[in-house]
Each structure stands twice: as C-alpha cells, then as structure tokens.
Amino acid sequence: MPMKRPLLKSKFSLRHYSLSSENVLKTGGILKQTRTFLDFDIAEYSKLTHDSNPLHSDLKCAKQAGFTEIPLSPEMLVASLFPRIIACHFPWAVYVKQELNFRSPVFIGDKVVGEVEAKNIRQIKEFCLVKFVTTCFKDGEIVVIGSEAMAMLPTLSIKKT
Amino acid sequence: MPMKRPLLKSKFSLRHYSLSSENVLKTGGILKQTRTFLDFDIAEYSKLTHDSNPLHSDLKCAKQAGFTEIPLSPEMLVASLFPRIIACHFPWAVYVKQELNFRSPVFIGDKVVGEVEAKNIRQIKEFCLVKFVTTCFKDGEIVVIGSEAMAMLPTLSIKKT
Numbered sequence: 001m002p003m004k005r006p007l008l009k010s011k012f013s014l015r016h017y018s019l020s021s022e023n024v025l026k027t028g029g030i031l032k033q034t035r036t037f038l039d040f041d042i043a044e045y046s047k048l049t050h051d052s053n054p055l056h057s058d059l060k061c062a063k064q065a066g067f068t069e070i071p072l073s074p075e076m077l078v079a080s081l082f083p084r085i086i087a088c089h090f091p092w093a094v095y096v097k098q099e100l101n102f103r104s105p106v107f108i109g110d111k112v113v114g115e116v117e118a119k120n121i122r123q124i125k126e127f128c129l130v131k132f133v134t135t136c137f138k139d140g141e142i143v144v145i146g147s148e149a150m151a152m153l154p155t156l157s158i159k160k161t
Numbered sequence: 162m163p164m165k166r167p168l169l170k171s172k173f174s175l176r177h178y179s180l181s182s183e184n185v186l187k188t189g190g191i192l193k194q195t196r197t198f199l200d201f202d203i204a205e206y207s208k209l210t211h212d213s214n215p216l217h218s219d220l221k222c223a224k225q226a227g228f229t230e231i232p233l234s235p236e237m238l239v240a241s242l243f244p245r246i247i248a249c250h251f252p253w254a255v256y257v258k259q260e261l262n263f264r265s266p267v268f269i270g271d272k273v274v275g276e277v278e279a280k281n282i283r284q285i286k287e288f289c290l291v292k293f294v295t296t297c298f299k300d301g302e303i304v305v306i307g308s309e310a311m312a313m314l315p316t317l318s319i320k321k322t
Contacts, residue, residue: 044209048202049241053248055255065253065315075256076244080210080237087214092226094216095236098261154226 025090025130025156030117033085037073039108045077070107075145078106081114082134082149088161090153096129097150104144106136112144113137119148121156128153186251186291186317191278194246198234200269206238231268236306239267242275243295243310249322251314257290258311265305267297273305274298280309282317289314 042056054061055072062071079100086093106112113136120131130153136145203217215222216233223232240261247254267273274297281292291314297306 041209044205048205048209048238049245051241051245051248053244053254054252061253065255074244075259076237076241077209079259080212083214083235083237084210084212087212091215092222093214094226095263097263098236098240100259100261102256102258 023158025118025121025153025158027118027121030115031085031089031158032113032115033081034111034113035081036111037077037106037108041077042071042073042108045074049074049076067105068107070109073106073108073110073112075100075102075106078112078136079145079147081112081136082116082132082147083151085114085116086132086149086151086153089158090151090155091159092154094152095149096152097148098134099147099149101146102144103146104138104142106138106144110138110144116149124152126154128156130156184319186279186282186314186319188279188282191276192246192250192319193274193276194242195272195274196242197272198238198267198269202238203232203234203269206235210235210237228266229268231270234267234269234271234273236261236263236267239273239297240306240308242273242297243277243293243308246275246277247293247310247312247314250319251312251316252320253315255313256310257313258309259295260308260310262307263305264307265299265303267299267305271299271305277310285313287315289317291317 046052055065056074057071059071083095115135116132118130119133122129130151132149134147134149135143138144207213212235216226217235218232220232244256276296277293279291280294283290291312293310295308295310296304299305
C-alpha cells in the first residue's frame, strides 16, 4: 500500500519511547525516543542551515534519483536525535565524537526510533566519558543510521523528563 | 580582550569563502564557506530538534562547565555546514557517511570556516562516490571539527551558486 502523504505542516511528534527504569546510567543502558519528520521540519531545517538539497523538498527530484515519490529527511536532521536524547537526560553533556553511517533513507513521514546505548563508561576526574552505540531505526528493525558517539557527562544520574 | 556579546537576533552571515576556479571536482579540490552562529540560530535549532542542552543557551551554565561566559553552538548545527556545502555545489548529493570529531568548542559569535576537500573519487555506475576531508576552523587555524564524509554525487560538475 502506498504511503500516505503527510500534511504539509504539522507539529513535532517527538516523544519518549522508553527509558531505563534505573536512575543511573550503566554499561548496556539504553535510552530511546521516537520522531516523525514532516514537511514543516524539513523546511525549518533548510531555513536554518541554508541546505536546499532538492532531494529534501522536490518530489520529482527524489523520484528521479531512484527514491520513492516522497522526499528524504535531511540526514543530519535525523542524526540530531542523538545529541537530543543524550542532552535531555544528561544536561550539560559535551559532545566529543559522532560517527554516522547513513544506511537507509528516511522519508518524510517515516516514524524513526533513535536509540543510544552506553557501551563504555570511564571516569575522568569529575566527568564521565561515555561511548554510546547510536542507532536510528524505522519500520521496526530497519537501521537507517548506524553509528557511535562519545560524550563527556557531568554525572551518570539520568534526569527524568 | 573579552569577546563582544553578539546581538540577540541576527540574520545569517553565511557566505562563500572561496570556490575552486575549476568547474569539475577533482581530487584535492576544496570548497569553503563561512558562517557565524548567533543566538537566533541556536534558538531555532533548539526549537527544531527539541535539544535544550543548557550549554547552548545558559551563560552561567557554560561558565560553570568550564567554558567562557558565552554559550556554545550546538555541535550538530556547526557540522551541518558540511552537507550544506556539498549540496549547494552538487544538488541531489546523497550522504553516505559522516565522521565528526569535535575538537574545540564553537561559541556563539565565532566565525567558522567550513571546508570540504575531495580526497578520493570513484565512479560507480552513473554516480561518483566521493570521500571528503571535512574540517571546520575558527580564528584562522583552530580546528573545531576534524572529520571525513562520503557522498554519492550524480555529477562532478560544480554548480555555481
């Protein structure tokens, strides 16, 4: 069944998907959030970054480039889920590194699940250097971004949001 | 001399810094752009991504975290310079990979130079898979993001903007 075209303008659909029941981040701890990127978000991203890649806005262009008839969400906008998830649970987090492998396209209207999993935690003076496995999925198990990140956290206590 | 606090709201200061005089991208070819991120941009980024890390908006917080009294620009917002530079010269570019090492903070008001350099070019059917060295500098030679990217380009012809 063809995907229903999303409305031209819509509000954020960001919401918490699931959170660890623990109050302190441990190795293996996972934090998740979902988001659906719609036309309005892509237009705002383009205004903010001045990135006007026609694949993100032009139906014909996306189709001619071999994608579906629905334009793609900008890759870096989808990837912004990762620092958002980290910062809302660990305010004051300082990003050190982010690797991003864009494996599958995210189309406007796709429901994306962003997931960060603590892979390694090191105490360095008063900070914690945490390596995260950062992954975005769509339609259940399709990996759209597979990657890793590293951030300095002032504390491992998870802020409830 | 302390840095002058930028105005609360300002327009984009994105502009072309220098472009290759060639019309076709070759190995070693470099494309550059400058941008200064101001309060208004950070507020828009926060609205778009729902990332409200206080380091990006709270003067006291940034100072307490060991930075200057000027908040930081969000790392992923600074990194968005790379796909912007690529897409404006190669519309229809499809991002495949981006690595980002955040080496120095970018404060609100810093003039940032984004640079993408073609490191390797491979023809794959009708596309060109290009590996770029992607770097952001501030204050001349201070590297704020050192990284690499990979993108599929439909053509190596550089679009004049």
